[in-house]
Amino acid sequence: MAAEAARPPDSDHALVEALRAGDAAALEALMARYSGRVYRLACGILRNEADAEEVAQDVFLTLFRKVDSFEGKSALWTWIFRVTTNAALARRRGKRLEVEVPLEEHLPRFAADGHRLGDDSYLEFDWSRTPEEELLSGEARAVVRRAIDTLPEDYRVVLVLRDVEGLSNEEAAEAVGETVACVKSRLHRARMALREQLTRHLGSQR
Amino acid sequence: MTTPSERPEVRCQDFIIDLLLDYLEETLGPEGRTACERHLEDCEACRAYLATYSRTRQVVGATMAEPMPDEMKARLRRFLLEKLSRDGDDES
Numbered sequence: 001m002a003a004e005a006a007r008p009p010d011s012d013h014a015l016v017e018a019l020r021a022g023d024a025a026a027l028e029a030l031m032a033r034y035s036g037r038v039y040r041l042a043c044g045i046l047r048n049e050a051d052a053e054e055v056a057q058d059v060f061l062t063l064f065r066k067v068d069s070f071e072g073k074s075a076l077w078t079w080i081f082r083v084t085t086n087a088a089l090a091r092r093r094g095k096r097l098e099v100e101v102p103l104e105e106h107l108p109r110f111a112a113d114g115h116r117l118g119d120d121s122y123l124e125f126d127w128s129r130t131p132e133e134e135l136l137s138g139e140a141r142a143v144v145r146r147a148i149d150t151l152p153e154d155y156r157v158v159l160v161l162r163d164v165e166g167l168s169n170e171e172a173a174e175a176v177g178e179t180v181a182c183v184k185s186r187l188h189r190a191r192m193a194l195r196e197q198l199t200r201h202l203g204s205q206r
Numbered sequence: 207m208t209t210p211s212e213r214p215e216v217r218c219q220d221f222i223i224d225l226l227l228d229y230l231e232e233t234l235g236p237e238g239r240t241a242c243e244r245h246l247e248d249c250e251a252c253r254a255y256l257a258t259y260s261r262t263r264q265v266v267g268a269t270m271a272e273p274m275p276d277e278m279k280a281r282l283r284r285f286l287l288e289k290l291s292r293d294g295d296d297e298s
Contacts, residue, residue, distance in 0.1 A: 027286060035282055039274035053278055057285050064290065108255075114217025116251060124250045128257035135265050144269045163267045169231075188227045195255075195262040 012076035019067040027064055034077065035060070037165060038084050044160030045088035047149050055087045062087070074174055081167070081175040085157055092153060103152065106193035127202045140201060147197040155190040162187050216245040221252050226259065 015033075018026030038059050042052035062083055070079050109117040116123055134140060148156060154176075161172040162183075173183045216225065221242060228234045229242045246253050 024287075024290075027290070028283070031279070031283060031286070035279055036274045039278070040270075040272055043272045044270050049272070049278075052272075053282070056274075056278075056282055060282065060286050061289060064286070065293075108222055110219040110223075114219040116218045116222070116255075120251070124254050126254035126257050128254075128261040130261075132268075135261075136268055140265075141269060144265055148266065148270060159266060160270060163263050164270045184227055191259060191262055191266070192222075194266055195259050198262055198265065199258060 013072075016067060016070060016072065016076060019064060027060070030063065031060060034080055037077070038080065041081060041084050041160055041165060042088045044164055045085065045153065045157055046092055051091055052088075055084065055091055058087050059084050075171075078167075078171050078174050081161065081165070081171075082177070085161075085175055089153065089157070103155065103189050103193045106147075106196040107189065108192060108196065122199075122203055125199060125203050125206075127199065130202065135198075139205075140198065143197060143201040144194065147194050151190055151193065155186045155193075158183050158186040159190045163191075216241045218245075218249060218252055221245050221249075222255055226256065230256075230260065 015026055015029055019030065035056060039052055039056050042055040042059070043049060046052050046055065059080070063080060070076070111117055135144075148159070151159065157176055158172055161167045161175055162169070167175065169180045169183050169187075172187075173180045176183065221229075225234065225238065225242055229239065232239075234242065246256065
């Protein structure tokens with residue numbers, strides 16, 4: 001690594017070039033730009049802060065050491081997300097502690113005529129205007145967290161990439177190595193399952 | 207060409223399972239979009255579903271957005287610089 005830190009590169013392209021040259025400032029810039037997102041993604045997949053921290057360490061080491069394998073065909077952050085997703089999933093496979101609940105239990109059910117099954121008062125319950133502080137604190141937050149924790153991991157990864165990191169369907173598909181159709185299907189099913197659990201909880205509070 | 211009376215109607219199941227995501231992402235063609243809007247006009251349950259589905263997306267985003275603590279960032283930086291300087295020593 002070069003001992004003298006130059007001005008951090010502005011663009012991702014310049015950053016990659018500087019990393020290839022072993023520039024210490026580039027590693028600092030890479031961390032400043034992406035460590036928060038890498039951690040958030042790892043945390044979203046692993047649901048554990050200590051594990052996410054170790055994954056972040058592994059990811060940045062990998063990025064620095066394997067920067068030559070980045071071909072530049074996709075955006076730098078898509079590559080970073082792919083490396084992070086793989087590292088987090090590999091770590092999770094070693095210690096799967098939570099019981100994943102089959103999604104079907106939380107998906108809407110329909111009659112043969114295509115109408116949703118359930119009481120009208122439940123089906124028409126619109127809690128979307130519930131104040132944010134009520135949804136993001138206390139029991140509702142715990143319900144959401146638990147629901148996220150018990151999603152099958154393939155679904156949770158897609159949910160994090162799309163709804164937390166704001167990737168497009170195409171970018172998320174590239175990061176997880178699946179088709180866009182598969183990403184969209186997982187995303188939709190995961191959101192439906194979470195919506196159902198939140199609706200049941202909020203409905204029980206009425 | 208199909209006339210409006212021949213066009214198959216969107217049912218709740220079609221809307222929720224097959225169309226909702228594309229409707230929200232605005233990737234449906236004009237015909238699909240109009241069919242969804244017509245269904246939503248008549249179906250209070252699907253209007254509620256759409257509104258709560260959209261809100262769920264925001265709640266999930268806000269719940270999962272764990273910021274990286276500053277001390278953890280500092281630890282990460284120390285870890286990497288140490289590790290890489292050791293790499294450099296090994297090479298020399």
